[in-house]
Amino acid sequence: MSLTSHEAPPSPSPESLSTPVPAALxxxxxxxxxxxxxxxxxxxxxxxxxxxxxxxxxxxxxxxxxQEAREYAEQMRSEADKLLTAARATAELTHREAQVQAADIRRQAELLLTEARAEAESIVAGGNETAEQLEQRAQRRYEDAVGGLSVKRKALQEQIETLEIFDAEYRRRLMAFLQGQLRALWADQPQAATFPAIELQLPGGPVDTA
Known part of the structure; x- marks a missing residue:
């Protein structure tokens, strides 16, 4: 007599339980x-x-x-790497553009100062006062140009710091998300969750992280 994994052994019939059993040899x-x-x-x-x-x-x-948890974690890690790469590329492009603009402003300031000095030297005979005024004007232009360069450099530094904060915050949220998924898995209660979106806010405006 053989039993399958889903079949229960036969139960004794009510008749066999109610019928008195004679003394067995x-x-x-x-x-x-x-x-x-x-x-x-x-x-x-x-x-x-x-x-x-x-x-x-x-x-x-x-x-x-x-397996599903590992695949989902790998997908999240890949997306985070893509976002970080895009943010770094944006920061590098902004940095290069700022350097080009700074060099252009510096050249323009030097040209203005040179022209002003040449003009001042040409009218020295006409009066030292006029030459001094031109020199002061040229100096103010130079200081304004250099001041504008400092402002751009400060803005670029703020953008870089913001990107670093974004990187740290994104990794922290990603780790918290993955840990929550693993805890739900070990509790035998897997729950679908969405990864929280992060908006990177730069001084010049938000950066699209999609």
């Missing part, structure tokens, strides 16, 4: 004990087989969940 008692032992072994084998099937199914489901 020693040989018959041995047969009854043998039959009872065989029935018990079949029950145990069926229970072990069912438990093994449940265990294998649970292990399969757990491995599937772990």
């Amino acid at each position: 020693p040989g018959e008692a041995l047969q009854v004990l043998t039959l009872a032992q065989r029935t018990a072994e079949e029950y145990v084998a069926a229970a072990n087989k069912a438990a093994q099937a449940v265990r294998e199914e649970a292990e399969t489901n757990a491995e599937h969940c772990r």
